[in-house]
Amino acid sequence: MIKNMFLAVLAVGFLATSCSDDDDNNTPNLSNLTLDLDGLEALGDDFVYEGWIIVDGAPISTGxxxxxxxxxxxxVDANQLADATTFVLSIEPTVDPDxxxxxxxxxxxxxxGNSQIIVNSNLVADFSSATGEYILATPTDTDDTNEASGVWFLNNSADPAxxxxxxxxxxxxxxxEGWAVIDGTPISTGTFTDADMADDNAATSVFKGDAGNGPGYPGEDFIQNAPSGLTFPTDLKGATIVVSVEPYPDNSPAPFTLKPLAHVVPADAANHTVIPMSTGPVSVLVGAVKR
Structure with missing residues (x-):
């Protein structure tokens, strides 16, 4: 009887040791991936950032x-991190079915093969050669006294524009997305993907006058239905005209971090006259990733 009990205790000890060994063997080998990124802005409650490493052509989330x-x-799994060829940062819905x-x-x-790399936003686009021009005009109303209340991203120095x-x-x-920052408040002129076409809200803008949608280029007339705290028509002299790059779907009604073009409308700006834009405050985002 004593012998049988001793054998049973040995068996239990062997099983416990085996389970412990199995647990040790199943413990993943982890390494740290450190992100040191500059210029990112908070995305609000509906979106988050997510890192990815590309291993054998497939994306693996890093968190x-x-x-x-x-x-x-x-x-991050150490073997996967060592085999990774690329790091990518994306913007994802907070509740994400994909x-x-x-x-x-x-x-x-x-x-x-490097332990630390520099990442940048050039995969969105390279804005180093971006240029812009605009005019002050209000083609969607019939009142010639409000011409400084509209901005259109076109060049009308020859006919046709x-x-x-x-x-x-x-x-x-x-x-x-185009913007007019009026007394510190950014008001969208509309989103677009092609500068040679009207923007997405050309036929639905609540700000335009009642005489049509305007020319077939991005732009806006600020004639009516001003947001709280502003008065339309207005005078855009002294306002800042901005072209930003926005996530789609958009995380916020405010301008996103990337702003490749911007310009303060001169106090002596002439209506219907081409005004050149300047390089914006943020045309590229950068950062370091270390594995």
Missing amino acids: RFSSVTFPQSFE AGPADTKILAGDFN VKGLELPTLSAGWKY
Whole structure:
């Protein structure tokens, strides 16, 4: 009887040891991936950032985050991290039915065997050659006294007018948006993907006059239905005209971080006259990723 009990105790001990060994063997080998990114803005409650490493051509999530205070570190499978060729940062819905990365990829860089790489937003587009022009005019009303209350991204120095923006084609998941920042309040002129066509709200804008949709280029007349705190018609002299790059779907009614073109309307700006834009405050985002 004593012998049988002793054998039973040995068996239990062997099983416990075996289970412990199995648990140890199943413990994943993890490494830290550290992000030190500059210029990202908070996305609000409906969207988050998500990192991805590309391993054998497939994306593997490195974790989601909403804080834009850096550096931040994430535990990642060590073997996968060592084999990764690329890091990508995307913008994802907070409630996301899709396990893969969204089209709104904002930063990327290749490891090429390096332990630390520089990532940038050039995969959205390269804005180094972006230029812009606009005029002050209100073609959607019949009152010639309000011409400084509208902005249109076109060049009318010859007939017919031509587009006023030279912008690169954006990658999937992004759109351009025009803005007039009036007394510190940004008011959208509409989103668009092609500067040679009217913007997306050409036929639905509540701000325009009642005489039509305006020319077939991005722009807006601020004639009626002013937001709270503003009065339309207005005078855009002294306002800042901006072209931003927005995630699509958009995370916020305010301008996004990327603003490749901007210009303060001169106090002596003439109506119906071409005004050149300047390089905006943020045309590229950068950061470091270390594995």
